[in-house]
Amino acid sequence: xxxASVARRKPMSENPDMGHPSGFSGDKKSNGAVSLxxxxxxSLKFRRARSLSALAALTVSAMVATALLTLYADLDAKLHRxxxxxxANVVATASGAxxxxxxxxxxxxxxxxxxxxxxxxxYAVATTDRGTSVVVAGVDFAAMxxxxxxxxxDAWPAGTNDALLGQRAAGFIANEREVTLSxxxxxxxxxxxxxxSTGGDEDSRIYVPMAAFTAWTGxxxxxxxxxxxxxAERVNAAIAALQRxxxxxxxEPVRALVAGESRIxxxxxxxxxxxxxxxxxxxxxxxxxxxxASVLERRRDFALMKALGASQGQLIxxxxxxxxxxxxxxxxxxxxxxxxxxxxxxxxxFGTATLPRVSLLPVVLALNLAIAAAAALFPAxxxxxxxxxxxxxxx
Amino acid sequence: MFLRLLWxxxxxxxRRKILAGLAILLGVTAVxxxxxxxxxxxxxxxxxxxxxxxNIVVYPKAxxxxxxxxxxxxxxxxxxxxxxxxxxxxxxxxFWANNITGVSPELRASLLFARGLDQRTISVDTVxxxxxHPFGSGITGAPQLHPSWHLQGAWPTPHPQVKDGQYAVVxxxxxxxxxxxxxxxxxxxxxxxxxxDSTSPTPAIAADHAKVVGILxxxxxxxxxxxxxxxxxxxxxxxxxxxxxxxxxxxxRPEDAFARRDPDALSPKDRxxxxxxxxxNSIAYQIRExxxxxxxxxxxxxxxxxxxxxxxxxxxxWLISAAALLAAAVAVSAAMATAVLERRAEIGxxxxxxxxxxxxxxxxxxxxGLLAxxxxxxxxxxxxxxxxxxTASIFGQAAGVALSTTMxHAFNPVLLPVVLALALIVAVAGSTASIRSALRMDPSAVLRTGA
Numbered sequence: 001x002x003x004a005s006v007a008r009r010k011p012m013s014e015n016p017d018m019g020h021p022s023g024f025s026g027d028k029k030s031n032g033a034v035s036l037x038x039x040x041x042x043s044l045k046f047r048r049a050r051s052l053s054a055l056a057a058l059t060v061s062a063m064v065a066t067a068l069l070t071l072y073a074d075l076d077a078k079l080h081r082x083x084x085x086x087x088a089n090v091v092a093t094a095s096g097a098x099x100x101x102x103x104x105x106x107x108x109x110x111x112x113x114x115x116x117x118x119x120x121x122x123y124a125v126a127t128t129d130r131g132t133s134v135v136v137a138g139v140d141f142a143a144m145x146x147x148x149x150x151x152x153x154d155a156w157p158a159g160t161n162d163a164l165l166g167q168r169a170a171g172f173i174a175n176e177r178e179v180t181l182s183x184x185x186x187x188x189x190x191x192x193x194x195x196x197s198t199g200g201d202e203d204s205r206i207y208v209p210m211a212a213f214t215a216w217t218g219x220x221x222x223x224x225x226x227x228x229x230x231x232a233e234r235v236n237a238a239i240a241a242l243q244r245x246x247x248x249x250x251x252e253p254v255r256a257l258v259a260g261e262s263r264i265x266x267x268x269x270x271x272x273x274x275x276x277x278x279x280x281x282x283x284x285x286x287x288x289x290x291x292x293a294s295v296l297e298r299r300r301d302f303a304l305m306k307a308l309g310a311s312q313g314q315l316i317x318x319x320x321x322x323x324x325x326x327x328x329x330x331x332x333x334x335x336x337x338x339x340x341x342x343x344x345x346x347x348x349x350f351g352t353a354t355l356p357r358v359s360l361l362p363v364v365l366a367l368n369l370a371i372a373a374a375a376a377l378f379p380a381x382x383x384x385x386x387x388x389x390x391x392x393x394x395x
Numbered sequence: 396m397f398l399r400l401l402w403x404x405x406x407x408x409x410r411r412k413i414l415a416g417l418a419i420l421l422g423v424t425a426v427x428x429x430x431x432x433x434x435x436x437x438x439x440x441x442x443x444x445x446x447x448x449x450n451i452v453v454y455p456k457a458x459x460x461x462x463x464x465x466x467x468x469x470x471x472x473x474x475x476x477x478x479x480x481x482x483x484x485x486x487x488x489x490f491w492a493n494n495i496t497g498v499s500p501e502l503r504a505s506l507l508f509a510r511g512l513d514q515r516t517i518s519v520d521t522v523x524x525x526x527x528h529p530f531g532s533g534i535t536g537a538p539q540l541h542p543s544w545h546l547q548g549a550w551p552t553p554h555p556q557v558k559d560g561q562y563a564v565v566x567x568x569x570x571x572x573x574x575x576x577x578x579x580x581x582x583x584x585x586x587x588x589x590x591x592d593s594t595s596p597t598p599a600i601a602a603d604h605a606k607v608v609g610i611l612x613x614x615x616x617x618x619x620x621x622x623x624x625x626x627x628x629x630x631x632x633x634x635x636x637x638x639x640x641x642x643x644x645x646x647x648r649p650e651d652a653f654a655r656r657d658p659d660a661l662s663p664k665d666r667x668x669x670x671x672x673x674x675x676n677s678i679a680y681q682i683r684e685x686x687x688x689x690x691x692x693x694x695x696x697x698x699x700x701x702x703x704x705x706x707x708x709x710x711x712x713w714l715i716s717a718a719a720l721l722a723a724a725v726a727v728s729a730a731m732a733t734a735v736l737e738r739r740a741e742i743g744x745x746x747x748x749x750x751x752x753x754x755x756x757x758x759x760x761x762x763x764g765l766l767a768x769x770x771x772x773x774x775x776x777x778x779x780x781x782x783x784x785x786t787a788s789i790f791g792q793a794a795g796v797a798l799s800t801t802m803x804h805a806f807n808p809v810l811l812p813v814v815l816a817l818a819l820i821v822a823v824a825g826s827t828a829s830i831r832s833a834l835r836m837d838p839s840a841v842l843r844t845g846a
Contacts, residue, residue, distance in 0.1 A: 271432065
């Protein structure tokens, strides 16, 4: 019973709202002349197909602009991130009496910032069980794994006594499982965890955990390999900061890497810029052409309104407003879609998300409004000389 | 009659045709330019990435172990296994020979250097290299593989006669400083079988005379080295035809899971596929086959990282091309739809004069197709030129490519049918909906109201 009464009463309770005097006041005010907003709503509603196609064109233009601009803004950071796969871009060598111990490492990390990977390396020349001289390097395997993503390793050593054998060095070792090495008369037996192949100098070396290395040889690290994220400015800043804070260190950029990186990033940047301009121009001109053609097509509406007493200014205002409303809607819609496209491309191509940039919304909206305004005003000149009577007659 | 209708339509409705044609032209231009850039970006970026050096390294299989840390050798390489320089010609016969863009053999030995007989003598890692060496149709050598090397002066040239005249030598900047030598100075160098020992007293060396022709600054190991031509080095070290290591720069395809398979464990059919793909691994495999006693391997730091970067940048270009295609498709179909809608009265007239729907539709499709062809060819030309101009202005200086030479290669004939087909499809598809809706209308109603 209650349910039925509620159901019956519900529309009733809404009635007062609908019939509220204030609801009519807007209509009453505009009784004399047809109000602009109302004409606009009607025009958009009754010419739905045409409005939708204009909306689609403007949405696509905003979408393409947003996607390209978002990617463009993020491009440098993304490319620099890819270049980190080349490994260290700064190398610091301890000269003289400076020892790169734990405290020093922490100090270095403090100077360059926490996002820089710092890998200390110590070298010694030891003798294998076959009597061949071989370079043994003491390293922090966790840092090396982060730094040298190109290393092809059977298995990264996990134990405190595990060694990684360069594939050429491995050829000079009799027992690869139990590697016996001697340095300055001190022998040590390490567990060979696997082979390392890089095609570079690393192939001729044996890598040993730092703790085991210092306990065996007593040699402190002399080289710090560092991977500084970002472009050349960031690298130079890090080098300058290190040189100021630690004059005992000889800090050098890996020059070929840093120079090549900024050049390729710059080139790609310019290429993207050119592509963006080209596409933006295409879209803008095509949308302009389509929209102005559809305005021209409405010459009859135009003539009718003129015959009913509308002034030239009112008419152009009407067309302009209509175009701008569609452009704004298309701009917002296109911004959302374009941000999605940029996110998908970032995720798919670079493996990292490209986050939407709110700062682009006004830019995209302004671009869209400018195109729409141009499209509405362009035919105005043609329409001015129009004879309503002749057109309405069908000539 | 049909052809005449077609002709008149183009001749009389010039403004409308220009509008629709402009949309197609711009669309095709953007798509052609982007596709042109996307298809060549791989080569360009490969050229740029050449600064990172060779991606394949060849050394004798029976090699000794390098005892080398960073920039200095702790012990001289006393190995006696060498490759033969004349075998390098065989690189031109391998399956992917055309992908090899640079070859740089080297022969290393420690030599003694001094400004004069009574001056301080230092032992310097000396490298014999190719400079401006003809290989196949081009010129290759160490400078080509290391574009970032900064040289003052000139590269060494082979000295004219053995045991007569002067050797030409380029000193690393650190070596030059230690010797106190400048470009144009005469220095003495001695072939040495000495061990690494910088404290050795001034030896009575059977000195050869050399002239410093250049100073090299690289910021890397070469600053501590001296460079000679390979022929001179073989002469000095008394190792004719010997090469201790070869760097090869090759255009490769980024490594995938299939590339990492062991070719000898594959089925014959898969092995052929593996062999015929330009992976760094398969090129290295072919080099091993071609040169006796050689081990060839990819330099993983360069190859793997280059692969990633190449993939990312060309992936980006393809995705932008897709965006251009989408934008162009929307723009062209909108323009075509508008062009048809504007002519409803004409359609009504033709219908009332007795033309069948099929005839009218085929007239409109023929117009759309013709327009797509004309504007498509124009867009192809314009787009190719834009792509070439962009490439020349962005990559031009480094690669040494002038605008005129890029323009010669601007027109990729494969792209023409592709973009024309795309233009045709989009133009026809774009006008289909509006042609059909126009044909559905009652001709008399259209004629009465249509403007």
